[in-house]
Amino acid sequence: MKRKHDVDRFEIKQKLVGDMLAGTKTMGEVGKALRVDALKMSQTNVCKLTGLSRQVVSDIENDMGNPRLDSFQAYFTLMGLELAVLPRERSELVALESTFTKQTNVADTAK
Structure with missing residues (x-):
């Protein structure tokens, strides 16, 4: 049973990715919002779990610097x-x- 203060991580992720695809949020903004709002994690926790430095995590979340592809992959x-x-x-x-939605509906119907 969900408590009032529990968050729906999937719902938050879905909204943020939709915003990014619509061009209203950047990758960094999406990452930071997921970290803070959905996962309730500090940058320090992210660093411990990914092996990334605090500077790299900050650069990703602020759309700054030039992080390596493997850093982006670990973070996201x-x-x-x-x-x-x-x-x-x-x-x-x-x-x-539209194409993806049709393919998903066909796959769901086949189950």
Whole structure:
């Protein structure tokens, strides 16, 4: 049973990723919001679990510096996300989302 103060991590993640795909949030903003709001973790905890330095975690969350790809992967894996290559054009993302939704519905129906 959920208590009032419990958060729905999936719901938070879904909203934040939607915001990022819509172009209203950056990767860093999404990561920081997931860390703080969904996972309730400090940067220190992230560092311990990923092996990243505090500076690298800060750079990722503030969209600064030039973190290595493996640092991004470690950070976002901990947040429950994976890195992907997507089209830059928002109109192409909408078409891609439509295709993905259809494929998901077909897969769900087949179960």
